[in-house]
Amino acid sequence: MPFRRSLHAPAFLTALAPLAALALLAALALLAALLLAVRPAPPAHADAGAGGEVRGYVDAHSHLMSYEAFGGQVLCGKPFDPRGVEAALSDCPDHAGNGAFAWFENFMRHGSPFGTHDPTGWPTFKDWPAWDSRTHQQVYYTWLERSWRAGQRVLVNHLVANRQLCEVYPLKRNTCDEMDVIRLEAQRMREMESYIDAQNGGPGRGWFRIVSDSGEARRIIQEGKLAVVLGIETSEPFGCRVVNGTPQCTRADIDRGLDEVKRLGIASMFACHKFDNALCGVRFDGGTTGAIVNTGNFLGTGRFWQAETCTGSVHDNTIAPAGAVDDQTAAFLRRLGAAGITLPLYPKAPHCNILGLTDLGEHMLRGMMKRHMIVEIDHMSAKAAGETLDILENAHYSGVISSHSWTDEHYVHRIYGLGGMVTGYGNAADRFVAEWKRNKQYRDPARTFGYGYGLDANGMGPLPPPRANNSVNPLLYPFTSPINGVTLDRQRTGQRTWDVNIDGVANYGLVPDWIADMRNIGGTEVVDDLARGAEAYLQMWHRAETG
Template structure:
């Protein structure tokens, strides 16, 4: 039986919620029917249903119209003074105010740094599709621990129940967009189950929507006091179910250690709070050692607080189930890697031709995962939003996998693209993607620093397909990427055009090759 005990959580610990939420087969050149288009490899359209259903405000669509979809949370009413979670995530303090009215004024939200307000209303996504986006990986997301500590709820905290609900909402959104475009099958938003279907959708000029899962305890695979709370049979049953739901891409762990793998730490102050969540959920703080290899996890806040002798003692205590948030000198590596259950999960994903999301697993678990994939010649692996150590990028490319950068400011994104591209494998077609993590309680790309000297000028021509776009407007609000950054998903084309203006056409070519590269990677995973 799972080990459960009541927890009395001080109010300050609820703030950790802000942080829960980055031999190959013989390859061929681009397929004869190669496609062009951008790839968002990591976003969360339906996360408003997660974490109890009261953390995120607004929806990507509502049959009753935009005035219902883009409403603020009820507890933000008045001047937003009670929106402590939004205030903390946006400003670093639980105190503050904002105009809670969304439609039609949009005075204070959406904004690039507003983490709890809807970022992907469907017409904003439509603008990105019209400008050349052709693949969207939508991760169904859940976190039981965040749900349990957040005081407001309208949904249960069971992670798989939330995943099922979000999958249902995705189908409802597909049908809603169909209705707006002439009936069943007529819409531009198409959920796909395999690479061949995705290619047909992209060739038709529509958006291929891939379902993924990013959750902390997939299939109940929590670990408490070192004891796994799931079995191989649970994993097999769960994988079969999510395949029936249409899921094609999946993480093994996220934010907290689980029965499958150790997690890649969050660093600094963020890490201290998430580490508290790890203790509340597993009964243990993270355990770290000083890394001996090049790859490492993020550095924990209390780095260097103990010497080598005490660090060795802490590791021995950890094996006995006694952990303290005290750590040796950096660089830090989670002592936990890929477990036996994690190996079983990974093999089950490969057997079902699923794409392995390598972000968020510890350096030790990532190395073991890549060993398994390399031994199997399995190309279906992706770093979808800059959450794996850069020393593994070469191995990902060597498998024929794919890398997508987190949605940073355009100059920072370009710099990361250049670093990653140097590790490309010339045996495989190269394309690059971005992982906006929209509605994932992370910031969208901010305005580029110092852009007044060379701003994006409106109207502009979308680099990939020649569509002419002026400033985006919704209701009474008009946004400008130079001052507003990517305030909502509709400004993604402006962000990409800004990259072209500051770095030239090469990055646009690589982003435009993203759809083809993703589809070829997926196809190799299906035919290994």
């Protein structure tokens, strides 16, 4: 959405007026994305390295139950359904016919509300799932099972909600209260565990095990099963929104909320996500996407993002258009912002959110530390993240993670220095390997180094696309999983067969193919580091529990 550079309010408003309806449509379509067969033989128990270390991959950031979020009508399909695959992998009712009315999917996938797709899921899967389809189910349980059989041993499932998107999206069947949605998704996770148990002989016998501490997770992994860790990623935890600068929660609300989520089994949590709240300022989104999320910030808080030109090495993403105003005008806009009046006009880049960690945010952070929870630092503004790291360093607290590449890279060495962990967003295999190389140089050599990925599956973002120019050295099928020797051919569900060279990670079942493809370009070192990901995560979690 273009913003005028003129400082005259009438001209600015006049310029925006013809775009108001389109901006609202765009906000509905993009806002959430910015939030949130024949099987091979089962593997033997997970390999144990020296000293009893476990081996396995870790996905530190995905969203199995987000279909219940945002009013429950935005995402299509479920990770399981007691009625079977046909019921679970069906399209949204409003996508019926040729998908012409699926304006949200069209906008998210193609940048326009206009488009069509074959809405048939099971058994043909002609048009979905696909790596770039944002609103169709990406983690059916048998797809996750394929990843587990190939060596995944930790899944951090973030319960997710966004009140603002829920309120503006016209279709809904669930409440918009974020904490009510979190409770519902936690219930669905337990139901999925029971469902998988029933497929494998009864209670406790399934491969999908929700864990509550690092010791339990280690035991589960040593049994060869998948340790499922619960987290929360939401914009208004415990009702902690901010309206025109006034917090809508108290310290008592935070204390009660933290006690409740611990009872739910939550181990890892974000303080803020996408919109400024009563706890912290957020790391901006850039470009056109940023303009849409900024509109959501205004709708939710009564204020647009407030940015200044950064003076240090760390920064947030650049808000477009950068350099719309000069330094003198930027200072004037900041004084207006202090009085509660904001405009989407910004000084020259690099941009930093003027909002950091609030007093309530520090109270929540210390409450999480007291309860031995893992602090998710992604989505915090550069200022808030720096202040958070200051507190964690003073307390020598290791329980911190950047789980999907959404913090300033200059903080990576501080995270590793604390004994925390960094996992990369699910990009194309070559781009993921390049980020792994950059991050590894900041490792603490005194601690076990393992790497992981934050796939953000069902987070209404893209999954890893096909690697560019992969025809030179494609992944050859069948292939052997680098971690445990399981042989895998192309994934097939119903009548559809996928190939990672052509389809990318069209669904979670192709994660093993994606990792094997990394070996083509990064050699054994990258897959060895990924194999130590589960151990590194458990060690970090254990330090949080004992620190």
